[in-house]
Amino acid sequence: MELFKNRSRELLNHINGYLGYVAESALHMEEAMVDYLQGHMEEFERRCGVVADTERRADEVLRAVKYELYAFMLIPDTRADVYRLMDDLDDVIDEAKDLLVELSIEQPEIPQCIIEDVLRLTQASSKAAQALVKAVRAFFSQMKSVEGEVDKVIFYEKEADRLEVSIKRCVFSSQEIPDLSRKMQLRFFTERIALLSDISEDIAKNLLIYTVKRKI
Amino acid sequence: MGLEALIFLSSGLFMGWSLGANDAANIFGTAVGTRMVRFRTAACVISIFVLLGAVFGGIGTTEGLGALGTVNALPGSFVVSFAAGFTVMWMTRFGLPVSTTQAIVGSIVGWNLYSGNPTDMSVLSRIALTWVAGPLLAALCAVPLYLIIRRVIEHTSIHLIWIDRYTRIALVVAGAFGAYSLGKNNIANVMGVFVSSFPVEGTYLFGIWIPGFQLLFLLGGIAIAAGVFTFSKRVMMTVGKELFELSPITAFIVILSTALVLFLFASQGLHDWLVQRGLPALPLVPVSQSQGCVGAVLGISLAKGGRNINIRLLRNIVVGWAATPAAAAVLSFILLFFMEHIFLQQVYY
Numbered sequence: 001m002e003l004f005k006n007r008s009r010e011l012l013n014h015i016n017g018y019l020g021y022v023a024e025s026a027l028h029m030e031e032a033m034v035d036y037l038q039g040h041m042e043e044f045e046r047r048c049g050v051v052a053d054t055e056r057r058a059d060e061v062l063r064a065v066k067y068e069l070y071a072f073m074l075i076p077d078t079r080a081d082v083y084r085l086m087d088d089l090d091d092v093i094d095e096a097k098d099l100l101v102e103l104s105i106e107q108p109e110i111p112q113c114i115i116e117d118v119l120r121l122t123q124a125s126s127k128a129a130q131a132l133v134k135a136v137r138a139f140f141s142q143m144k145s146v147e148g149e150v151d152k153v154i155f156y157e158k159e160a161d162r163l164e165v166s167i168k169r170c171v172f173s174s175q176e177i178p179d180l181s182r183k184m185q186l187r188f189f190t191e192r193i194a195l196l197s198d199i200s201e202d203i204a205k206n207l208l209i210y211t212v213k214r215k216i
Numbered sequence: 217m218g219l220e221a222l223i224f225l226s227s228g229l230f231m232g233w234s235l236g237a238n239d240a241a242n243i244f245g246t247a248v249g250t251r252m253v254r255f256r257t258a259a260c261v262i263s264i265f266v267l268l269g270a271v272f273g274g275i276g277t278t279e280g281l282g283a284l285g286t287v288n289a290l291p292g293s294f295v296v297s298f299a300a301g302f303t304v305m306w307m308t309r310f311g312l313p314v315s316t317t318q319a320i321v322g323s324i325v326g327w328n329l330y331s332g333n334p335t336d337m338s339v340l341s342r343i344a345l346t347w348v349a350g351p352l353l354a355a356l357c358a359v360p361l362y363l364i365i366r367r368v369i370e371h372t373s374i375h376l377i378w379i380d381r382y383t384r385i386a387l388v389v390a391g392a393f394g395a396y397s398l399g400k401n402n403i404a405n406v407m408g409v410f411v412s413s414f415p416v417e418g419t420y421l422f423g424i425w426i427p428g429f430q431l432l433f434l435l436g437g438i439a440i441a442a443g444v445f446t447f448s449k450r451v452m453m454t455v456g457k458e459l460f461e462l463s464p465i466t467a468f469i470v471i472l473s474t475a476l477v478l479f480l481f482a483s484q485g486l487h488d489w490l491v492q493r494g495l496p497a498l499p500l501v502p503v504s505q506s507q508g509c510v511g512a513v514l515g516i517s518l519a520k521g522g523r524n525i526n527i528r529l530l531r532n533i534v535v536g537w538a539a540t541p542a543a544a545a546v547l548s549f550i551l552l553f554f555m556e557h558i559f560l561q562q563v564y565y
Contacts, residue, residue: 008381015377075380076250077463082376141375214376216366216465 007072014065015086015140019133021058022089025051026129026196029096033122033193036103037115048100055097062086081210085136088203092129095199099192108185111176114167121163121193128156128197132204139211146211153197153204160197164190224290225410227298229439232406234301235316236443238308239402239505240266241451242474243394246467247387248452252380255449261388262395262448263441269399269482270406270437271430276484276500277404278411278429283339285324286412291561292331292552293413296323299548300405307540314540315504316405318347322541324409326548331564343501347537350477350503351511357473358515365465383464390471397478399437404502407436466516473515474508507533 032047065086069079110118135149171177171186244258287293300319307314321343328335369379416428426434462470480486481503490497510533552563 008377012375012377075376076252078376140377141373143370216362216369216463 007068007074011065011068011072011074014061014068015082018058018061018065018086018089019136021054021061022092023130023133025054025058025093025096026126026133028054029100029196030122030126032100032103034119037110037119045104048104051093051097051100055093058090058093062090078210078214081213085139085203085207085210088199088206089132089136091199092132092196092203095192095196096129099189099196102192103189106185106189108182108189110186111171111174113174113176114170114186117163117167117170118190118193121160121167121190124156124160124163125193125196125200128153128160128200131156132200132207135204135207139207139214143211143214146207150204150208153200157197157201160194164194221290221414224294225414225435227294227301228407228410228436231297231301231304231316231320232436232439233443233446234304235398235402235406236262236266236440236445237447237451238304238443239316239398240395240440240444241448242506242509243391243398243471244387245452246462246464246470247384247391248449250464250467252384252464253387253391255452257388258391258452259444259448261392262444265392265395266399266440266444267434267437269396269401270403270433270440271399273396273400273482273484274403274407274433274436275429276487277401277482277502278408280343280499280501281320281324281404281408282411283336284321284343285328285333285335287324287327287409288412288565289562290410290413291555291559292327292563293409295551295555295563296320296327296409296548299323299326299551300544303540303544303547307536307543314536315347315507316402317502317504318536318540319544320405320409320502322544323548325541326545327552327564329545330549330552333564342499344537346481346499346501346503347507349498350481351507351514351533353480354473354477354508354511355515355518357476358469358512359519361469361473362466362516362519365469369465379465383468386468387464387471390468390475393479394471394475397475397482398505399440401478401482402502402505403433403436403440406439407432408502462513466513469516470509470512473512474505477508477511478503478505507536 028047028051032044032051035041035044035047066083068074069083075082131149131152135146135153138145138149167190168187171183171190177183177186240262243262244253247253248255248258287296297320300316300323303319303322304314304316321340325335325340327333368374374382410432411429414432416431418425418427419431420426480498481501484500487497487500510530514530555561556563
């Protein structure tokens with residue numbers, strides 16, 4: 001009988017695995033940025049490869065999650081929300097990968113005056129993504145903690161915003177960077193790093209609504 | 217007697233079919249409507265447990281209903297059952313959560329009036345009291361169940377996927393209990409009026425003696441099962457998606473609360489146990505399952521803080537308490553007259 005087949009465990013493992021990939025990609029992105037800023041290009045390229053591989057595996061798991069949700073009629077009352085949540089989380093991994101690919105292609109020169117802030121911005125964005133993963137895990141098994149984790153995502157996003165503005169100001173007022181094209185390139189990368197926290201915040205806000213809907 | 221008896225029994229079988237199509241749908245409506253449980257699983261569970269409840273536990277409520285009036289002629293039983301079934305069908309068209317119990321009680325009173333048989337007002341008032349007590353008790357059961365389950369879900373770390381799995385199993389188990397209680401409690405509505413007018417001889421089945429009334433209940437149970445398999449799917453989809461919009465967990469609470477109420481009003485063992493200890497016992501009478509469901513839903517709304525209480529549903533229930541038996545009594549009276557004077561059938565002895 002379909003009822004007693006353990007599709008639930010399969011789905012549970014896939015969701016947990018997928019969330020692991022999301023957190024992993026943010027952490028690898030952070031480490032790759034450190035390598036890049038310290039000039040360890042070989043290690044940076046290796047991490048780019050790891051993130052690309054993580055993204056590919058996450059996509060496979062995501063397909064399985066979507067299929068299981070609908071093919072086996074699991075969690076019918078919340079599956080639309082879970083489906084959308086999983087789909088949105090894919091943007092976090094995609095953004096981490098795309099950022100590293102762009103960096104690898106363009107290899108912008110980061111001036112000394114902003115290195116520290118870029119590092120902090122990267123950490124804030126990565127922390128926002130990790131807090132988001134924690135919030136999503138809480139959504140599945142500890143609804144009471146969702147709000148607290150979402151607050152952390154919002155905090156890190158604000159922190160990232162502040163740093164983003166500070167870096168942009170520095171870039172456009174610095175004498176160290178004479179070319180406008182370089183200024184604009186640095187602005188582009190600053191915004192891309194901060195985008196990870198923006199995406200995390202958007203998903204976290206939706207998560208709050210899903211949590212309210214989950215309450216019986 | 218064979219074909220004639222079957223024709224006269226047809227109204228009871230129709231009543232059973234209608235009960236299977238409508239009331240059984242209340243049990244698994246949300247579960248099937250939200251695709252938590254497949255229709256085939258639901259239909260099999262309902263059919264098996266309704267039959268078990270009807271055959272092995274239906275006598276208590278049948279005697280309870282019999283105390284109101286013992287219809288003693290088969291054509292009379294046919295009319296009484298037909299009038300009740302028609303009233304339910306007719307009033308359902310107006311979207312009222314009508315009760316087969318209230319209709320059959322009205323029909324029997326109509327027969328009493330026609331045949332000159334006195335209606336025991338104390339029995340009638342006791343039965344009428346259960347109409348109010350049924351939904352009220354269902355609401356009282358639903359409130360603590362809701363609060364406990366909500367607390368468990370909010371304060372423990374059970375994964376959403378596991379909650380879903382446990383809910384599916386709970387829905388099937390509660391559905392089985394609900395079907396058993398429905399069969400036990402409501403078989404009196406289906407076959408109760410035929411027990412005295414249609415004496416069936418008992419028989420041995422696999423070496424076990426089956427009394428005649430149980431064979432009658434078995435037939436009624438099969439009619440209910442036929443209603444489940446032939447017509448309840450559409451009703452389940454309506455119940456699941458349009459009427460209440462319950463989540464699977466709240467649906468479980470509603471099913472369990474309603475089943476408990478039906479069981480309490482049909483359990484001979486519990487009744488005897490309470491009487492032996494000098495405690496007040498609930499009367500063994502059929503109560504309305506659909507109104508129990510509404511009571512449980514309202515109970516949950518109250519536990520949520522009283523928001524979204526559907527006053528119209530409440531009003532409809534109260535209207536049903538008076539309108540259903542009154543309409544059934546009038547219809548029964550008129551049809552008995554036609555049966556006796558046009559079709560020349562003796563409707564009472």
